[in-house]
Amino acid sequence: MKPGLLQSEGLVALTLRLGAHTSFALLLIAVALALAGLRDIAMALASAGVLVLLATPLLRIVAAMVMFLKAQDMKMTLVSVVLLVVVITASILGVKLH
Amino acid sequence: MFESALSILALMAIGCVAGGFGSLAGLGGGAIVTPLLAIYFGLPMHQAIGVSLVAVIATSTAASSVNVEKKVTDIRLGMTLELATTIGAAGAAIIAGHADRRTLALLLIAFLLYSSLSMVKRAWTSRNEELQKSIPEYKARNYPVGLAASLGAGAMSGLLGVGGGVIKVPVMYLAMGIPLRVATATSNFTIGVTAATSAYIYYGRGDISIAFAAPVVAGVFAGSLLGARLAPKIRSTYVLSLFVALTFFLAVQMIYKLATGGIR
Numbered sequence: 001m002k003p004g005l006l007q008s009e010g011l012v013a014l015t016l017r018l019g020a021h022t023s024f025a026l027l028l029i030a031v032a033l034a035l036a037g038l039r040d041i042a043m044a045l046a047s048a049g050v051l052v053l054l055a056t057p058l059l060r061i062v063a064a065m066v067m068f069l070k071a072q073d074m075k076m077t078l079v080s081v082v083l084l085v086v087v088i089t090a091s092i093l094g095v096k097l098h
Numbered sequence: 099m100f101e102s103a104l105s106i107l108a109l110m111a112i113g114c115v116a117g118g119f120g121s122l123a124g125l126g127g128g129a130i131v132t133p134l135l136a137i138y139f140g141l142p143m144h145q146a147i148g149v150s151l152v153a154v155i156a157t158s159t160a161a162s163s164v165n166v167e168k169k170v171t172d173i174r175l176g177m178t179l180e181l182a183t184t185i186g187a188a189g190a191a192i193i194a195g196h197a198d199r200r201t202l203a204l205l206l207i208a209f210l211l212y213s214s215l216s217m218v219k220r221a222w223t224s225r226n227e228e229l230q231k232s233i234p235e236y237k238a239r240n241y242p243v244g245l246a247a248s249l250g251a252g253a254m255s256g257l258l259g260v261g262g263g264v265i266k267v268p269v270m271y272l273a274m275g276i277p278l279r280v281a282t283a284t285s286n287f288t289i290g291v292t293a294a295t296s297a298y299i300y301y302g303r304g305d306i307s308i309a310f311a312a313p314v315v316a317g318v319f320a321g322s323l324l325g326a327r328l329a330p331k332i333r334s335t336y337v338l339s340l341f342v343a344l345t346f347f348l349a350v351q352m353i354y355k356l357a358t359g360g361i362r
Binding site for chain 2: 013046054061076090
């Protein structure tokens with residue numbers, strides 16, 4: 001095992017792949033519908049596609065946290081939790097500040 | 099609301115180029131999306147940055163889903179650095195909300211020129227480069243330097259809608275002793291969470307236009323798939339040279355547009 005690399009990155013890779021594929025599929029259909037002139041339903045699917053993409057990095061942190069917890073890597077589990085708190089706080093703060 | 103069919107296709111093409119650079123050279127592509135939208139689509143700077151952030155998340159997600167599986171991404175290192183990139187990104191995104199378009203445009207021009215010049219060297223040295231097949235053993239060192247650079251890269255991301263790889267990759271490679279391939283993959287991995295942090299703030303402010311983001315992001319995904327297929331057949335020198343030319347051209351265009359009042 002290379003230093004720093006994990007034995008099983010399965011859950012993280014799966015989260016990223018699912019997020020990418022779902023978002024891509026929704027956006028492709030949305031663009032096709034928009035080109036066909038079906039603007040309203042296209043817009044709804046486009047919003048869903050963008051939101052799935054925006055949620056993916058957050059879910060990726062949760063996936064990594066679960067993975068580190070399973071591997072009993074307490075230091076990295078803590079890093080994941082802190083990261084999650086930072087990202088969520090930043091977004092709430094950012095929106096509120098405006 | 100969606101624009102005309104022609105502009106939808108043009109936006110997809112922009113995303114496709116950005117996604118292609120992402121998977122071919124590990125370049126975020128954000129450096130291209132923000133200026134293209136501001137110059138040719140007349141999108142206000144804040145909205146151009148917002149859409150670019152979403153495109154950057156897409157590049158990172160698409161590339162990382164492959165890189166993590168191939169075990170070239172150092173997840174531990176990446177997530178540790180993310181502690182700094184996210185704080186930088188959040189701070190910068192909040193500041194960007196109060197910055198005027200001229201300041202953002204000038205910063206973007208400086209960033210484009212820096213990216214262009216820094217890649218000239220990499221394009222030149224990669225002429226006879228063999229693809230690094232196996233990853234050598236390594237141990238990350240100089241964490242304070244890496245974290246400081248990550249804070250800066252995160253801030254750059256939140257301010258300009260770029261990935262910040264041009265800062266992180268050299269620092270990881272030269273100062274932290276990370277092999278180049280791992281540094282590139284890990285930087286790409288961290289970009290997703292970093293850009294997402296500022297994207298949430300831009301979204302909350304109403305600076306992410308779905309009508310623009312949807313076709314660009316669809317293009318990014320298509321471009322990354324295409325890039326991954328072409329990667330074994332294209333020399334990285336050509337890709338990097340094209341990137342240098344494009345970013346330099348966009349910097350000049352931005353200067354011209356800013357001087358003539360064409361940047362909203």
